[in-house]
Amino acid sequence: MGSLFKHWPRIAVTLLPLVFVLLHASGVLKIGVLQRLDDIIYDGRLRVTMPRTLDDRVVIVDVDEKSLAEVGHWPWGRDKLANLTHELFARQKAAILGLDVLFAEADESSGLKSLQQLAQGELRDQPGFAERLSRLQAGLDYDALFAKALEKRPVVLGYYFTSDRDGRTKGVLPAPVMQREALQGRPIRFTSWNGYGANIEPLARAAPVAGFFNSITDGDGVVRSIPLIAEYDGQYYESLSLAMFRMLVGSPQVEPGFPKERFLSRTYQGLESILLKQGGKTLAIPVDDRVATLVPFRGSGGASGGSYRYISAADVLSGRLPEASLKDRIVLLGTTAPGLLDLRVTPVGETYPGVETHANVISGLLDGKIFVKPDYAVGFEVVTLVLAGLILAFTLPQLSAPRAVMLSAAVIAAQVGLNFWLYLGYGLVLPLASALLMALTAFALNMSYGYFVESRSKRELANLFGTYVPPELVDEMVKDPDSYSMKAANKELTVMFCDMRGFTKMSEQMEPTQLQELLNGVFSRLTDLIRANRGTIDKYMGDCVMAFWGAPVDTPNHAHLAVKTAMEMAQAVRKINEEHRAAGIPEIGIGIGLNTGTMCVGDMGSDIRRSYTVIGDSVNLGSRLEGLSKAYGVDIVVSESTRKLAPDFAWQELDKVRVKGKEQAVAIFWPMAPADRLDKEHAAELRTWAGALKSYRAQDWDPCDVQLLNLQRMNAKKYLYQLYSERVASMRLLPFDPGWDGATNFETK
Template identity: 80%
Template sequence: MGLLARHWSRIAITLVPLVFALLHAMGVLPIGVLQRLDAIIYDARLRATMPKTIDPKVVIVDIDEKSLAEVGRWPWGRNRLAGMVDELFDRQKVAIVGFDVVFAEPDDSSGLKRLREMAQSELKDAAGFQERLTQLQSSLDYDAAFARSLEGRPVVLGYYLTSDRDGRKSGALPAPVMTREALQGRPIAFTSWDGYGANLPQLAKAAPAGGYFNSITDGDGVVRSIPLVAEHAGAYYESLALAMFRMLIGQPTVEPGFPRDRFVGRSYMGLESIVLKQGTRRLAIPVDARVATLVPFRGPGGATGGSFQYVSASDLTGKRLPEGSLKDKIVLVGTTAPGLLDLRVTPVGETYPGVETHANVISGLMDGRMFVKPDYAVGYEVVILLVSGLALAFLLPLLSATVAVLVSVGVVALLFALNYWLFMAHGLVMPLASALVMAGTAFALNMSYGYFVESRSKRELANLFGTYVPPELVDEMVKDPDSYSMKAASKELTVMFCDMRGFTNLSEKMEPTQLQELLNAVFSRLTGIIRANRGTIDKYMGDCVMAFWGAPVEMADHAPLAVKTAREMSQAVHEINREHQAKGIPPIGVGIGLNTGTMCVGDMGSDIRRSYTVIGDAVNLGSRLEGLSKVYGVDIVVSETARKQAPDFAWQELDRVRVKGKEQAVGIFHPVAPAQGLDKQAAEELRTWAAFLKSYRAQDWDQCDLQLLNLQRLGAKKYLYELYSERVASMRLLPFDPGWDGATNFETK
């Protein structure tokens, strides 16, 4: 209790995100970002757990582009549809057919209507015409032919419910599956519509059942659910998928499923499920607060999605399928043709066929694989928030940073695991975003408070380190101060020397204060680049800056970081020159030398002044390489040891040199570009240059001239090539030297 009392303010600030999360969960202060995040989590989990296998029970007869091209534009003549229905039941022996289309208008394509008008007007006295019309009436009445094909067969016709200003109604609705009295006065939030577009009465009477094919579009424009039962004019109608499923299992009655758990009070007015009852058999289908179910998508969708077999409608009308190919299949007739506007945005695809959403629901009902967000999800969310939020609020202030991280990660992992288990084992889609964001925010606030208010001793330690170590690395060192020491040690590091050129001429034309301001501005810009790439600034020497990588904070990629820094510094100088040109200031140049090797690093100096620096032969070589940049006409010279550790760059070898104080020759290189960004012409130039160096070291001067000519043809104009052209010309005058190793000797620093 004493610890809690000491940290009460830290506990209080950690409770702030819990309060906001609870207000969101209870609907007092809905937070749109959390709602959207919950949708994203659900979509990602759904995609990750989809079977992505074909369901052999369900087949989609597709009025596709091929069918429209072969049969003609939609709508087709009802005689052709009657023939397709006969084909499905007589030759293919399917179990059931559902239409994800509506037949709201009479089919007058046969001309029968006009013939009847003529029989009543200009040809009413033509006995032969009247007699022939009587004979043809049966074959020309396409709606009657379609109705006859539906009678006595397991067919479900689709229709749509709608809401508009006028509440328009057309066609004949099927009988409702449930009445208001069955709800026992409970105010269930059914999805409700005031109008509909249904099938012709003649067809609705012939078909044994009908179901609406409406879906629910969420606020982000995505279809995730379908209402199983919806309300219109005080009566309750079933969806196309539910109607087909009921017909398949023997037409059980539909009843509301109220909670029967003894822990649920009698005052609870919600609906838990839709119950299909047949004798003593009961099947409860869980639904959400809108009496809807989430679509259990099987895969990406479409004819190539791998979830359902698609059959082109034209193959049926043309009787091209072998007899019995679809025996005992559940058939849905719909369309994927873009022009017929039955494509939806879903969690698994942005152009998902509407007919396949119903196929997924039927498949899920048949397999018992259904998902729902129950209306008690609010209570679950509140309980989860309270338990996890209070645990974090009272535990985090008492724990070290490392343990606090582990506890927070553990809480988040438990939240994920519980949510995933409920989804996979019970088909329950529970909210997760509020708990995750609350846990993350509680941790962030707790750690921030601990840092800014309770970490004075650490900041004092940081100030002490800051007298030796560059500020940009202090924050990282403070995390584990015991791991760092200022004692000298030998380490493999990468050192950089960068010399500004042109300041001597500027000093003759500018006032000292102006030159100082200019030099400070340039160094500030270059220092920022070094710091951004985790480099340690060693010292400034006139118009030269020295830096190194790999200490005091160890880093495996110290060489690549140094090369990247050098390239960015060179580009920055070019940008500075463009700015100077606009101001009339002469341009400046840059020479950079990089070397990787073993160096002595530590706190060195006198009792009066000390600095954290590097010394050794490897450092001296880096300084020599900086001086060679001017000789070879490049701004960056890199040693072979550094080049080997930076394979992500394309390199041009400059030479093998023997600098003052070193007997062994070293290779020197220039970074041309990132390896992935090298164009074909530059790659060809590097290959030609490599061939030149090979000939140069073999003292094959004719071949050298050839390769230099090839470089000219490639349009490559560099001072480097002019330098070697002069060398070749002078070397021709000398006899062949078998002892020459191809290296260039430099006796000056």
């Protein structure tokens, strides 16, 4: 108790996020970001757990772009759809056909109506015209042909509901599946509409079973669920997928399934399930508070998604499909052609075929795998929030930072594990975002309070490091100050030497104060780039900058960051020169050398003055490489060790060199561009250069000359190709040297 009293301010601070999320869970204070985060969690969990396997029971006959190209623009004549229906049932032996398309207007494409008008008007007295038309009428009434094809066959028509100010209606609705009296006066939140677009009367009479194909679009524009039953004008109608499933299992009666008396749902007035009753057997389909089900997506969707077999409608209509290919299959006729506007944004794809959402629901119903947010979700959320919040509030203040991290991680892991277990094992979709945000915020507030109130000594330690280390990295070091030391140590780092050229000439033309201001401005811009890429400034030496990457904070990609910085610095100098030209100031040049290797890094110097710096042979080589940049006409020279650790760039090998003080030759390179931004012209230039360099090192001068000539045509301004042309001209005069390793010796620093 004494410990709890001591830490009561931290306990109170930690309880604050619990209060807010409980208000959200209970509906008193709706926090939109939590709902959005729950949607993101659900979408991610769905994508991770999708089976991504083919369900061979369901086939989608697709009015795709191929079909439109072969048969013609949509809508097709009903005579073609009659032929398609006959083909599916008579020759392909399909078990059931669901139509995710609408036939709200009569088909007059045959011209029958115009012929009838002629028979009653201009051609009324034409001998035999009326008699001939009477014989042709049966074949020209496409709606009648289609209706006859649908008659007495297991077909489910599709239609849609809509809501607008006028409540427009068109076509004939099917019979409702449930009456208001069955709901016992409960205020159930059915999805409700005031209008509809249904099929014309001849088709509705021939195929009396129909289902709406509306989906529910969430606030973020994503389709995650489909209402199984919806309300219109006090009557209750079934969806296309439910209607097809009921026809498959013998058309059982539909009844509401009310929740049982439970502690967490005693006052819940919604439906828990839809009951399908037939012959003394009952099948319960769970639904959420909108009498909807989440779509159990199997894969990414579409013909290439691998979840369902897609067959072009043109192939079916033309008879190219082998006989009985669809025997006992559930067939859905739908569209994926972009112009037909039946593509949806879903958690698994931004252009997901609407027809496949119904296929997913049918598969889920057949397998008994329907995911739903249960009626007791709010009670579950409140209980888990209170338990987790109290554990964190009363335990975190008494723990060290590492143990506090472990406890918070354990609480989060328990919540995530329980949530996933209920999802995978029982198909329950329960809120998780509020619990995660509460745990993370409680931990953050607790640690922040401890930092600002109880960790002054740590900040003093950070200030000591700040004497040596760039301020940008101090914040990272503060998090774990015990891991850092000023003691010298050998580490693999990347060092940079950057030399400004042209300042000698400028000093002859400018006043000292002007030159100082100019130099400071250039250094400031280059220093900002180094710091932005996590580099440590070692020192300024006249018009030279020295920096390194990888210490004091470990940076695994130190070579990549160093190369990236060097390229950005070269670009910055080009921009500076544009400003100089506009102002009439002489331009400056830049030379950068980069090397990666083992270096000694630490706090070094005398008792009077010390600094955090690097020393060693690898540092000396970096300095030598900077001096070579001018010799090869490039702004950046990089060693092979750095190049190997920075594969994300396109590299041009400049030469093999043996610098002063080194017996071993090293390959040097110039970064041409990020690898993913290399255009075709520069890629071709690199290939030609590789051939030239190979010929050069083989002392094969003729092909080398040809390739160098081609390179000069590709890039006439590049000094490197002129340099090698002059070398080849000189070396032609010498006899073949079998001991030559292709390296160039440099005796000066």
